[in-house]
Amino acid sequence: MSTKRIAVIGTGYVGLVSGACFAYLGHKVIGLDIDETKIERLKRGEIPIYEPGLDKILQRALEKGNIEFTTDYAYAVKNSDFIFIAVGTPSKEDGSADLSYVESAYRSIAEQIGDEDFKVIVNKSTVPVGTGRWAKEFIAELLRKRGIKNPEERFEVVSNPEFLREGKAVEDFMNPDRVVVGADNRDIAGMVASLYEKLQPAMIITDLPTAEMIKYASNAFLATKISFINEIANICEATGADVTVVARGMGLDHRISPYFLGAGCGFGGSCFPKDVKALIYTAKQVDGEPKILEAVIEVNERQKLKPVEKLLKHIPNLEGKTVAVWGLAFKPETDDMREAPSIPIIRKLLELGATVKAYDPVALQNAKRVFSREIEKYGERLQFVTEKDKALEGANALILVTEWEEFRDVDFDKLTGKVVIDGRNLWEPSVMKSICTYESIGRP
Numbered sequence: 001m002s003t004k005r006i007a008v009i010g011t012g013y014v015g016l017v018s019g020a021c022f023a024y025l026g027h028k029v030i031g032l033d034i035d036e037t038k039i040e041r042l043k044r045g046e047i048p049i050y051e052p053g054l055d056k057i058l059q060r061a062l063e064k065g066n067i068e069f070t071t072d073y074a075y076a077v078k079n080s081d082f083i084f085i086a087v088g089t090p091s092k093e094d095g096s097a098d099l100s101y102v103e104s105a106y107r108s109i110a111e112q113i114g115d116e117d118f119k120v121i122v123n124k125s126t127v128p129v130g131t132g133r134w135a136k137e138f139i140a141e142l143l144r145k146r147g148i149k150n151p152e153e154r155f156e157v158v159s160n161p162e163f164l165r166e167g168k169a170v171e172d173f174m175n176p177d178r179v180v181v182g183a184d185n186r187d188i189a190g191m192v193a194s195l196y197e198k199l200q201p202a203m204i205i206t207d208l209p210t211a212e213m214i215k216y217a218s219n220a221f222l223a224t225k226i227s228f229i230n231e232i233a234n235i236c237e238a239t240g241a242d243v244t245v246v247a248r249g250m251g252l253d254h255r256i257s258p259y260f261l262g263a264g265c266g267f268g269g270s271c272f273p274k275d276v277k278a279l280i281y282t283a284k285q286v287d288g289e290p291k292i293l294e295a296v297i298e299v300n301e302r303q304k305l306k307p308v309e310k311l312l313k314h315i316p317n318l319e320g321k322t323v324a325v326w327g328l329a330f331k332p333e334t335d336d337m338r339e340a341p342s343i344p345i346i347r348k349l350l351e352l353g354a355t356v357k358a359y360d361p362v363a364l365q366n367a368k369r370v371f372s373r374e375i376e377k378y379g380e381r382l383q384f385v386t387e388k389d390k391a392l393e394g395a396n397a398l399i400l401v402t403e404w405e406e407f408r409d410v411d412f413d414k415l416t417g418k419v420v421i422d423g424r425n426l427w428e429p430s431v432m433k434s435i436c437t438y439e440s441i442g443r444p
């Protein structure tokens, strides 16, 4: 494999993992971020996020001298041929994707492209269909204003959406189900695809809008599977069926597949909620009626509060009661709190007068930031504890929100007599019912 010079703009979950993995594969990588503290930490070899396996990959890449970090766009653009954009694209109030970080990255890159350059600008951020074509015009116009001749010949824009999951990011990047590359110029798309050749992935080479749409359609479909099974879970509950067995029975049909049929207290994270909302926005813009997508969000919003609804059946008045919450991150193996179901659950418990004792193995710091207003407003009624058993001390009830492995085999004696709401169907109902008042999602 020939070594290529790559810059990655944004060193968050996607940028840092992609950069470290490209460097591990033998490319020369420059990771750039506008967050100076982050870059300082990375230069010292510290990893600012919790992501299993990333430390080893990054360490190897650093040892090989294949990765460096900077805040300097001039340096990054000058010393790279492929510039990957991996900055955030959060939701705006109206659900559309906020492209201001992406736009700002394009501007900073355009300021550094010279008369003799040719740069391949690759969008790894999830951006609405149409963004790549728009970016070509936007960047060409910026170059034209700077007096660069034939600006269209100085760069190409490529879409290369990322499908990694947090918590399994390195594994996913190194073993992708597929790599998607979209560009108006197929040769350049092929050049981007060749950066991954060592991984020998299934490859889709297509045009810009199709590549952008594959990303949204994939996330929307996975989110739809989750809302679908949650709706089935609610019907199971009312009819005495067991959703876990239903899902197993469905999943054995290879047309359905067993994945993403885990009923629970809904999906969170930085991507499913925002990407489904952005796709709804796009659909409406083109006069579509995105009925399924709207239902996916609606079902999920209701599902997140299911555990509180279930708790209220057993303890109708939470004033003066203490509720332990296990698991704050939006899923296990990450410290990411974005759109985590624990957020509406804890807010609701506090509103209803409960004292909340919250525990998570890695997300406590981020959780304290997310709940800063609640910490100020509710004082001692919101406590963060550093051991799962401490959360149970004096608690009348326990809600399990995130299925961290350490919750699987607990000292069940400590749950005796409590109301336990298992938001992720982690425990065996027959065992739990002999110990405590137990409820889970979609199981009799």
Ligand SMILES: NC(=O)C1=CN([C@@H]2O[C@H](COP(=O)(O)OP(=O)(O)OC[C@H]3O[C@@H](n4cnc5c(N)ncnc54)[C@H](O)[C@@H]3O)[C@@H](O)[C@H]2O)C=CC1
Pocket (backbone or CB within 6 Å): 009, 010, 011, 012, 013, 014, 015, 032, 033, 034, 035, 038, 086, 087, 088, 089, 101, 102, 104, 105, 124, 125, 126, 127, 162, 163, 164, 165, 166, 270, 271
């Ligand atoms: N988190 C995930 O698992 C996945 C995320 N994505 C997509 O990838 C994109 C990035 O997501 P995350 O990595 O989660 O975001 P993040 O929020 O963890 O990281 C974004 C980084 O970009 C930096 N940044 C912002 N503006 C910048 C600029 N103008 N120049 C340089 N750096 C800048 C920020 O300081 C931050 O470090 C999003 O579009 C997301 O939808 C796609 C697949 C998986």
Ligand SMILES: O=C(O)[C@H]1O[C@H](OP(=O)(O)OP(=O)(O)OC[C@H]2O[C@@H](n3ccc(=O)[nH]c3=O)[C@H](O)[C@@H]2O)[C@H](O)[C@@H](O)[C@@H]1O
Pocket (backbone or CB within 6 Å): 126, 162, 163, 164, 165, 166, 167, 219, 222, 226, 259, 260, 261, 262, 263, 264, 265, 266, 267, 268, 269, 270, 271, 272, 330, 331
């Ligand atoms: O675009 C993105 O950012 C990424 O979004 C998701 O990855 P991620 O959000 O990291 O995590 P998932 O493992 O997909 O879980 C998302 C949420 O769904 C929930 N979930 C997942 C599976 C399931 O069966 N049931 C369920 O409720 C999880 O608890 C979690 O809250 C996708 O799986 C990735 O392919 C994609 O690249």
